[in-house]
Amino acid sequence: MATTTATAPVKYWSGGKSPFNVEYGKLMMWYFLMSDAFTFGAFLIAYGTTRFATNGWPDPNKVFKSYPFASESANAPLVFVSIMTFILIISSVTMVLAVHAGHKMDKKGVVKNLILTIIGGLAFLGCQAWEWTHLHHEGAWWGQNPFPNADGTVATTNFTNFFFTITGFHGFHVFSGVVINVVMLIMTLNDKFEKRGHYLMIEKAGLYWHFVDLVWVFVFTCFYLI
Amino acid sequence: MEHNSAAIAEHGHSDDGAVKEIWKVTLILSVLTIIELVLGFWMMGMPDGALRYSIKGSIVILMLAKAFYIVGYFMHLKHEVRNLIMTIVVPLLLFIWFIVAFLYEGNSYKNLKNTYNSYYKERTSQQQETKEETKEEKGEEPKKSDAAE
Incomplete structure (x- = not known):
């Protein structure tokens, strides 16, 4: 910590102190997230490797070009997915605000921001459900790919396989994040944290939620932009 | 091993400063996303080449910058003890x-x-049949566009 080094450096490893200066649960959450990062990393790298090993690849701008209530011929690439991205960023912000309210023991603030976060998560899941349904109607699913490569040649099913597996795995994380946040909301409303004297549990849920947002940053870039 | 929860909960931020930082980071993340999108629109339909690859490279750099802000500020890692930062970052x-x-x-x-x-x-x-061509084969709404390729 830069702020404390001006005085005598703290000796974290000489005993009598917690070397990481966080509680057990939060440290374990960090390690879980690290292992989860490797899982997602492995998925995305497998996708990248396959893409590098294949002649031609579908153009994401031709695949993801629709949005809800649009006509068949709608051509609006990147529009819908950027809305999804902003939904997730905003829900991440409300989560930080919930954690911050927890530091101040501000129950009302925690409840308000948790509800907003849950709404954001549900909105994201709704968007994803719509997108999957739309693609499925166009004939895309695991093992079937109606989209030609960018150069017009026949594409493999790798594109749809990776897309549905990785966004599905991410969507599952969003779903479990929403469930965790709902549990946190119920616990807050039941004054569990008031009795405990701290809202550290919200911080752990927050770490998980931010991780979900973080993964989306990578998924969004790898599948929709590049 | 002594740490009470109150000491952990307090990370040495003043109230206003912390909220200000949250909004600042939100703004940075939004701006980075918008730049990414602008680059994405720019390279649409661009043929493969040095320019397209460098745009893709810039998008990856922006992605890493976003990851840094989310992990560093939203997940608060930047303000944790150095020991903790190292156990997370080094394996990555x-x-x-x-x-x-x-x-x-x-x-x-x-x-x-x-x-x-x-x-x-x-x-x-091999070229993939486009939708229009399949429709013409089936005899549904024949198009005027020349099918001779």
């Missing part, structure tokens, strides 16, 4: 090898296939 350095090695491998596999497997090369250069 494995990704550098992971990405470089596997993408290189994939690319090399493609080149080998294209050099030595002429069947693969022929098969992957």
Whole structure:
């Protein structure tokens, strides 16, 4: 910590102190997230490797070009997915605000921001459900790919396989994040944290939620932009 | 091993400063996303080449910047004890090898296939029937566009 080094450096490893200066649960959450990062990393790298090993690849701008209530011929690439991205960023912000309210023991603030976060998560899941349904109607699913490569040649099913597996795995994380946040909301409303004297549990849920947002940053870039 | 929860909960931020920082980071993340989108629109339909690859590279750099802000500020890692930062960040350095090695491998596999497997090369250069052509075959709403290719 830069702020404390001006005085005598703290000796974290000489005993009598917690070397990481966080509680057990939060440290374990960090390690879980690290292992989860490797899982997602492995998925995305497998996708990248396959893409590098294949002649031609579908153009994401031709695949993801629709949005809800649009006509068949709608051509609006990147529009819908950027809305999804902003939904997730905003829900991440409300989560930080919930954690911050927890530091101040501000129950009302925690409840308000948790509800907003849950709404954001549900909105994201709704968007994803719509997108999957739309693609499925166009004939895309695991093992079937109606989209030609960018150069017009026949594409493999790798594109749809990776897309549905990785966004599905991410969507599952969003779903479990929403469930965790709902549990946190119920616990807050039941004054569990008031009795405990701290809202550290919200911080752990927050770490998980931010991780979900973080993964989306990578998924969004790898599948929709590049 | 002594740490009480109150000391952990307090990370040495003043109230206003912390909220200000949250909104600042939100703004940065939004701006980075918008730049990414602008770059994405710019390279639409652009032929493969040095420019397109450098745009893709810039998007990846922006992605890493966003990751830094989310992990550093939203997940608060930047303000944790150095020991904790190191146990998280150092193992993740494995990704550098992971990405470089596997993408290189994939690319090399493609080149080998294209050099030595002429069947693969022929098969992957077949044009896919477009939707209009299939419709014409079925006799549904024949289009005026020349089908002679």
